[in-house]
Amino acid sequence: MIIGAHYRRLGVKPDASADQIRAAYREAARRHHPDTRVARGSLGSDDEMAAINEAWRVLSDPDLRARYDSDLGGGGDPALRDASVGSTQSAPTVQPRLDLFSRYQNPPRFPWRFILVLIGLATAVILGVGALTDPAEPTPIDNVIRVGSCVTIDDVRLEVDEVECGGAHDGTVEQLIPFDATCPFDLAGYRDRQGMGIACVRLDSGSAVPGLDGSDG
Incomplete structure (x- = not known):
């Protein structure tokens, strides 16, 4: 046996x-x-x-x-x-497993609530500063004529100079056109002193300076 x-x-x-x-x-x-x-x-x-x-x-x-x-x-x-x-x-043999995505299974939580609180605070600060800040100052005079510029008119040379809108002025520029174009009938055209083109000006009441085309607004 x-x-x-x-x-x-x-x-x-x-x-x-x-x-x-x-x-x-x-x-x-x-x-x-x-x-x-x-x-x-x-x-x-x-x-x-x-x-x-x-x-x-x-x-x-x-x-x-x-x-x-x-x-x-x-x-x-x-x-x-x-x-x-x-x-x-x-005693089974445990083979190491390389899991390329294991670190994404439990990703760190993004602090959305904290970010939203910060955004809300930033918005409140911006609105508060805007309410306490004085209105934007007018664009400084740089003699570059643009739409909205207040101007005085040289009635001899038929040119315009930019001035502050809070002071005495003859009119307001509403359009800028090339030299070979014509301003609308209700606007008077004057040369831009910088030679950039024609400024179509709406004359203030009481101003009767003729434009390049003979109009007085």
Whole structure:
């Protein structure tokens, strides 16, 4: 008969009595107990202790032992087969997995509420400053005629000069046209002193200076 792994693990013969198996199990369990291994400086293996417990479970039960002996008589050792399957199943190899998207599964939360509060505060500050600030100052006089410029008229040269709208002036520029164009009938045309074209001026009431085309607005 083949001496099975359970018998070898407990150090007994296949025809050992129940008392012999019990005594052998106690001795094997004492030798391989974690506390005993630490005391004698031996690392040992938890798998070995588990195998000893399994051998005792089978050989201490008459029915399980008889079935085990029957399997041994047939040329096979279930203990070896079970140990092989258990070793492959109990300690599966975990392959490291490179997950390129794992860092996006729990992205940091964007502080939307804080941003909205800042936007609201900034808007309130802008509106408050605008309400307390004086109206925009008029564009400084730079003698560049543009639509909206207030002008005085040189009735000899038929040219216009830009002046402040708050002071005395003859009219307001409403259009700027090329030299070869004509102002609308209700506007008087005058040369821009800078030579940029014709300024079409709406004359103020009381101004009667004729334009380039002879009109007086």
